[in-house]
Amino acid sequence: MRKKIHPKNYRPVVFKDINNEKILICRSTVETKDSIQINGLDYPLYKMEVSSFSHPFFTGEKRFLGKTGPAERFKKKYEKYNNINKKK
Template identity: 35%
Template sequence: MKPDLHPAYGPVVFRDKAAGAAFVSQSTLAGRPGLATIEWEDGRTLPVVDVDVSAASHPFWTGTARVLDSEGRVEKFRRRYAGR
């Protein structure tokens, strides 16, 4: 196997600023230079990646999703072209 072929894989903190939530996961982003770091709850200093949406802020997972179209597409099509 070739040495230094695969990127570094390690713990990274993913932070959702919209919801104020953060969680640790494994990622290849751990080896990326220039990432900001954060002191995690167990005393480790880990790289942090800010994300726009996570399960803590996504409308589907929080239960705040709205149904915009209550009528199905097939029914709309049939009603529109029923007279033809």
């Protein structure tokens, strides 16, 4: 193996899902600003918006976000022109 290519700050880091407060501890080199104490030990803390604990693909729940796709937006935008042509 090649020497001097591995990062120096490879350490245990707490990844916290801010949607449901679940945590995962694994080794990482991610830069963090916060820290957290778990079982009397201080760990660097990285806050995530989405993880496998909260993503609909992994949880199996279906969510409607209220966003429409490009086809629906196009139809809504130009339906007034379609109604004018029908009146003639």
